Amino acid sequence: MNFELKTLTLLQAAATPCDALVVLWPEQPVAGAGEGALGELVLREASGAHWERGLAKMxxxxxxxxxxxxxLVxxxxxxxxxASVRKAxxxxxxxxxxxxxxxxxxxLxxxxxxxxxxxxxxxxxxxxxxxxTTTKSKATGRTLQQLVVGVASSAQSQAEFKQxxxxxxxxxxxxxxANRPxxxxxxxxxxxxxxxxxKAPRIKTEVLGPREVAKLGMGAFMAVAQGSEEPLRFIVMHYNGAAKTQAPVVLVGKGITFDTGGISLxxxxxxxxxxxxxGGAASVLGVFAALAEAQPAINVVGLIPSCENMPDGRAVKPGDVVTSMSGQTIEILNTDAEGRLILCDALTYAQRFKPRAVIDIATLTGACVIALGGxxxxxxxxxxxxxxxxxQAGEAALDPCWRLPLDDEYAEGLKSNFADMGNVGGRPAGAITAAKFLQKFVGEAPWAHLDIAGTAWKGGAAKGATGRPVGLLMQYLADVAQLAQPAATPAAKAPRKAPVKTTVKAPVKRAA
Structure with missing residues (x-):
């Protein structure tokens, strides 16, 4: 869909040919909003009995x-x-x-x-x-092609529009x-x-396969992948928007493309x-697609360990002990706790970039769904x-999160008689013990873990991916870029100016 930003008063909006004109009307409209025939109509209807009052009433x-x-709507x-505008x-x-x-x-x-x-x-x-529509024989759906957004001043709103x-x-x-099978x-x-x-400006991608991952010693990652016919991939992406001396933010996305649970089916x-x-991997890819458009003055590294978790004759078994890239050994007590195994090696790898912060994003635990829902x-x-x-970024982006504790006592359940740690800590506080497991691999850099098991997709009749937390992450990166801007020198000028008209299209289909 094409998005276009224009300066439009209510009077100008009324004179614009289109299939539908949507007017958002607050309880306290700005001065002059009620001028003209459309303004008079809105004022009359807003004060009458035909238009029920209340948020998103139409x-x-x-x-x-x-x-x-x-x-006219x-x-x-x-x-x-x-939040009110979004619902309306x-x-x-x-x-x-x-x-x-x-x-x-x-x-607006x-x-x-x-x-x-x-x-x-x-x-x-x-x-x-x-x-x-990707895997449907007929592309059915809405035909909306263009959305013109009318604001009081397009010049003042252009930066927010671009973001x-x-x-x-x-x-x-x-x-x-995330929606694709x-x-x-x-x-x-x-x-x-x-x-x-x-191939986008300022972005570089490197893809490592099984041999390269083996040379790195990522034993935990390889253990999860060994039960699948699909070869693993370790994706390393760089967005270089600031000086080389500026430490990057590293985003690590869990990329289990299908999870049977393994032997723990x-x-x-x-x-x-x-x-x-x-969903975590999809959000990192989404962030890099957004960075290519927004071009903020910041350095970002994206790491995506990706594989399937399958239960064939080569699959890792409960009780097996593997050695992670960090050298720490792990007793795999439950093969369905596989996300933390691929993430722990990626978190170790992240330390080589000497990051200002490391953030991992993962559909990690059902326990988090129980705790926070969707x-x-x-x-x-x-x-x-x-x-x-x-x-704060989550609140601003309407993509909220909630902090949970990391007390050392929560790690007691991860103790093992046969390895440095087990990969699960029992049912109580399962989301926290999973985070405590990851914490053992993060190094000295500030680290955050986003468990998106409840927010990455919806079930039922509305089944489908939400794209969260791309909004939260982009807001955070924009905030960091703004804070660092006085001290940072961009590596190169942005190759193009921010367009007033932007097209958002679905990715190109690829055959399986």
């Missing part, structure tokens, strides 16, 4: 003479805060499902100036317009690849996506959803400043 009509749009946005836009876009709707004008000119509102609007519109378009592109790529999103496929992203119901177990991602951190920064 009034809609066709063929009105006061607008050139074929359809008025939506209550209450206080005009980003989602409701409006959800009502525009007719096949003939190709161009929509979204007018009546809203009070609130940081993050524009980004919330674009995120909601992009989410509503995304339809998965919002970048995040929308990253979220869509993350959703697309396991046979259409193997470790090799993920490596191909990373290579394609490596999962129950059959809903096992199909284990294609989403590479609203907030679980956050664990060794550094209070990093935890605060990620929490």
């Amino acid at each position: 009034w809609s009509s066709h063929g009105l003479s006061v607008v050139k749009a074929a359809r 008025l939506v209550h946005a209450t206080d005009g805060a980003p 836009v989602a409701a409006a876009m959800g009502s525009l499902k007719a096949p003939g709707i190709k161009k929509v004008v979204l007018c 000119a009546a809203l009070p100036a609130r940081a993050g509102a524009l980004q919330a609007a674009l995120a909601a519109a992009a989410d509503s317009s995304y339809v998965y 919002a378009c970048a995040v929308a592109k990253g979220v869509e790529l993350a959703k697309e690849w 396991g046979n259409h999103a193997t470790p090799t496929h993920l490596a191909d996506v990373a290579r394609k992203l490596g 999962k129950p059959a119901p809903e096992m199909d959803e284990m294609k989403f177990d590479m 609203v907030r991602s679980g956050l664990f951190a060794t550094d209070d400043a990093l935890a605060t920064a990620l929490t």
